[in-house]
Amino acid sequence: MSPHFTRVVTELMGYKNAKYMLAGHKVWEEAMYPWYTEPEFVKMAIDEDIPHILVDLRSEEKAKREQIPGAFNYASNQIKELYQNLPNDKKKTRVILYSDNNEEAVKAYSALKANMYEMVSILNGGIDAWKAKDYPVESNKIRKEMPNALPAKLLPGAISTAEFKKLALNIPPDTVIFDVRSPDEYLSGAVPGALTVPIATIIAGRWNEIPQDKKVVIHCAAGNRALQVWRFMKNKGYNNIVWVDGKPPKEVLTQK
Incomplete structure (x- = not known):
């Protein structure tokens, strides 16, 4: 977050405890640190049909019990299979990962970034953070087959x-x-x-x-x-x- 954007989120959006990283996002990316996204953005992406691939990295058993609607299930030991099934456009495919183990999510994130997928992030707090917002879950829907490409669609406005x-x-x-x-x-x-x-x-x-x-x-x-x-x-x-x-x-x- 830059100094001007810090002012935006405090004065325009109402956040009280916002800080910015002096070195900027370029240094963060060069260090291969992960990017996180919040449940609100994932909910917006689902509701407004913003093209994305949502990946549940937990076991199939857990995903069957409950998962975020629309998620594909590739457990953390199936990263190779995940990579092989993702859409080919590595610059424009938005991938959002979530797990109940942040270390496993970071490993999957790092693997996809190392394979040149640019738009990868981790759902901050995983499915627990999602449920804490009272957002819906689904059961008994294991998805593996992904689209070859995501439709081009701009954000609202x-x-x-x-x-x-x-x-x-x-x-x-x-x-x-x-x-x-x-x-x-x-x-x-x-x-x-x-x-x-x-x-x-x-x-x-x-x-x-x-x-x-x-x-x-x-x-x-x-x-x-x-x-x-x-x-x-x-x-x-x-x-x-x-x-x-x-x-x-x-x-x-x-x-x-």
């Missing part, structure tokens, strides 16, 4: 970088682009005609500068801040608003 490129190169009269990056990032290159409103200033009250009579397109450097601003603005009653899921193409960041 998102547009692709390809669509953003078309908009940014010829901004329609009824559309406004908001750049929520920091001033330093803006100076490194920006979309001509875009309005720069850093995320911290939106939190501080500048959100009311965003017009409601136009389509609003929000972008940042990778998508995280844009998503948070999108959620914030939706809660403020904005409906004709989208965010860019990904890094803006360099071809559109021509204003210095």
Whole structure:
């Protein structure tokens, strides 16, 4: 978590005990430390049909008794079989692992990352954390056969970088682009005609500068801040608003 995102989760999302890692996520990944995801995201992925592969690493006996809906069962001693059955697209296949033994989950995570699967995470707290939220479970459904590929689907409210490129190169009269990056990032290159409103200033009250009579397109450097601003603005009653899921193409960041 970066300093600006720490401010987002404390001031915008209400978290009280948020810290950030000074070295950043790149150093974390280089050290092969695992990424965790929360039950709320898994529930959203299921409810909103966000493409993912959910893997129950517990024994088949435990999975038969209860498991998270839609999970595939590959016990921790079946990682080779899991790898052989996953979809082939290692860059875009979102894999979420869970177990009742975090050490086994980390081993499976490390094996998939070593085999170049990029979007792998572990459900923080496993099925116990899931049930603690009163989320549903299912029984007697052991799944092994996975799809060859996951359907392409964006997160709610998102547009692709390809669509953003078309908009940014010829901004329609009824559309406004908001750049929520920091001033330093803006100076490194920006979309001509875009309005720069850093995320911290939106939190501080500048959100009311965003017009409601136009389509609003929000972008940042990778998508995280844009998503948070999108959620914030939706809660403020904005409906004709989208965010860019990904890094803006360099071809559109021509204003210095």
